Amino acid sequence: MLVLFAAFFAYPLVAMLNFSTKVPATGERTWADWQALVADEALRQSIVTSLELAVLTAVVMIVLLLPTMIWVRLRVPGATRLIEFLCLLPLAIPALVIVVGIKNVMAWVTLFAGDTPLALTFPYVVLVLPFSYRSIDAALSSIDVKTLSEAARSLGSGWPTVFVRIVLPNVVSGVLSAATITVALVLGEYTFSSLLNYLTMPVQIAAIYKVEARAAVAAAFASIVLVALLLLVLSYVSRDRRTKEGSVA
Template identity: 60%
Template sequence: MRTAIRAGLWVAFGLFFLFPLYAMADFSTRNLIGGGRTLQAWANLVADDALYRAIVVSLLLAVFTVTAMLVLLVPTMIWVRLRAPWARGPIEFLCLLPLTIPALVIVVGLRNVYLWVTYLLGESPLTLTFVYVVVVLPFAYRAIDASLAAVDLSTLAEAARSLGAGWVTTMLRVVVPNIWSGILSAAFISIAVVLGEYTIASLSGYQTLQVQIVLIGKTDGPTSVAASLATLVFGFVLLLALSLVTRRGRRMGR
């Protein structure tokens, strides 16, 4: 009986999530003028120069954001746990604070700061990296903090130090391999957040993927839906890869 109920719930959840994706795929391959099916909307993802540039910009933003976030957050969290446990509370508060601040307030609050950023670095959409690092901090912090809590960090660090390893070697060759699943979780979630972010980019006047999707949707619905579906599928693949990597890490740990 429980198996049948569980199977029924899985089917219901599958239909609930897959039917909208099927509807998007159906609409994006439909020829609204001549009838039948066409892949022109999917070809436009590369053929449309503005959309292609927006895709490249969003992917670069994802890469830069993840890199900056990991360089900033991972050493800081490791150092705090090892040398300054009293700072865990303030660090956690600062990292989770962006969840409570609306995107509009973030844009307005950073406006004066970004005047200097654009003056020094130019009006490139890649400067959104600084804002996106702040936006992804809450999600990345939770993922990395959970991995750090699952290992005996003090013992690992003391063992490495007793064998003559420096702090950089201890972090890179001892601590990081033990929290690799958390780092991957933080990276994948951050990529999904960056690729799906619209408000900050739109208010800042930059043409990222989501902004361009909205603009194209006013004149070319199938291409807009195709781009949205591609983004959703890409995010699903990332989360699936994360799940597989996490399971593999747990099995190796056991």
């Protein structure tokens, strides 16, 4: 079963690599399209932009979502369902509708922040909210946040100390899971960046495909490998953290 599972994912990658290195007319192997990708300044810039967006989106998402969820659980538990509804709402709204809805807001963002692709951070945060919320919510549900905070407060700790030294270390695995999902979604997102006319990695790959199919497949293969490696690193860090927490317990 494991072999079949591996073959299911490996076969398309092998086919992509084969297509991107094979000359149809002669059947010879060539790395010309791969060499062209290395020399493509626009593709390199789009990769850097997508990585910057992934990091910024993950940071903004954590800074906004984690304190809000902790505060609601401690001070306004009755608002939990409302927060859950608001965070899951983007799942029910098509990406095209979201883009049309936030276009006027993006005009104000670019007015103050400049016309930079990094302005996509704000709509991307909306995009990843449902998935990040579930990861962090599962981590918070596994601990008794109220009891831990009350115990810390009774010993003289302030709210910043409760958040940073008491609650946060217990939900790091959930935060890392949310960050992993965020990175995966941002690096593969096409609709927002295309409709808002920003050059990210998926948009540039689509542009290459219109000119040279083999080069586009090579770029897609490289992007899949890059994203997979990033996710493996994040997953390893998260798993290593959980292992250490289990050994301490």
